[in-house]
Amino acid sequence: MSPLVSLFLLHIVTASAAQLHPGYYLGTCPKAEAIVRDVMKKAFTKDPRSLASIMRFQFHDCFVNGxxxxxxxxxxxxxxxxxxxxxNINSLRSYEVIDEAKATLEKACPGVVSCADVIIMASRDAVALTGGPDWQVKLGRLDSLTASQEASxxxxxxxxxxxxxxxxxxxxxxxxxxxxxxLSGSHSIGKARCFSVMSR
Structure with a gap:
């Protein structure tokens, strides 16, 4: 994973996020980032492909309504x-990794860490665990109560x-x-479905 990909991920996460800051959960759930990283390490051991899938989550979530x-x-x-x-249909996978991270966080700090921040932390960890750079993420997002298939x-x-x-x-x-x-370069890890490239 190139430094450019990590800079892109950082850019898309921090755009319009002035109230966010590193260490957001230090007072309310100090082990939050370590918990997510541990879940990501286990996911990598079980299925290395899951890391590429989790990286995609961030883009697919952030590109549609933030x-x-x-x-x-x-x-x-x-x-x-x-x-x-x-x-997303038949394309995004590894939802269970995000679910496991959230469930583990709920046991440690009920009702504290947002799913939006779990996706951000997990995506950063996916980059680092595939040999890319590591960085501090700004946290403090709120979860949406609505979604839009049409917007996606x-x-x-x-x-x-x-x-x-x-x-x-x-x-x-x-x-x-x-x-x-x-971002296009980040597609060099993981797998693609045949129909995605057949036209080329």
């Missing part, structure tokens, strides 16, 4: 969640998107061509 864990919400009678959006379908890039489209899309989020290249 880093709010809306990606984790199931459908309800009045809401279609993001899990079944075109970019509208904004998430397709494997068939061309460079011009992707550059314009990332520009709408104040992300540069360098950010786009770094």
């Amino acid at each position: 880093c709010d864990a809306s990606l984790l919400l199931d459908d309800t009678p009045t809401m279609l969640g993001e899990k079944l959006s075109l970019a 379908d509208d904004v998430m890039p397709s494997p068939t998107s061309n460079a011009t489209f992707l550059i314009d899309l990332f520009g709408k989020f104040n992300l540069s061509v360098k950010d786009l290249v770094a």
Whole structure:
């Protein structure tokens, strides 16, 4: 994992996050980051591919209405969640790793650590555990109570998107061509589904 990828992840996490800060849980759940890191280490031992999957969670969550864990919400009678959006259905995996981290945190510090922050910590740990850099993440996010399959379908890039489209899309989020290249490079770990590359 290149330093550019970690800088991209840091950029997308901190954009519009002025109230966030490192060590947010030191007073309320001091072992929060260690707990998440331990769960990620166990996931890596069990299935090395899970780390690539968790890295994708951060992008797929943050790109749609911000880093709010809306990606984790199931459908309800009045809401279609993001899990079944075109970019996520049969693509995102390892939800159980995030669930395990959250459950372990709930035992240690009930009702303290948000799912949104779990995704951020787990993604950072996935980068570090695959040999990339480690860094302090700013924490203090709140979880969303709503999700939007439509918003995910509208904004998430397709494997068939061309460079011009992707550059314009990332520009709408104040992300540069360098950010786009770094994120694309992060796809060099993990596995892809055949249909994602058949058109090329």
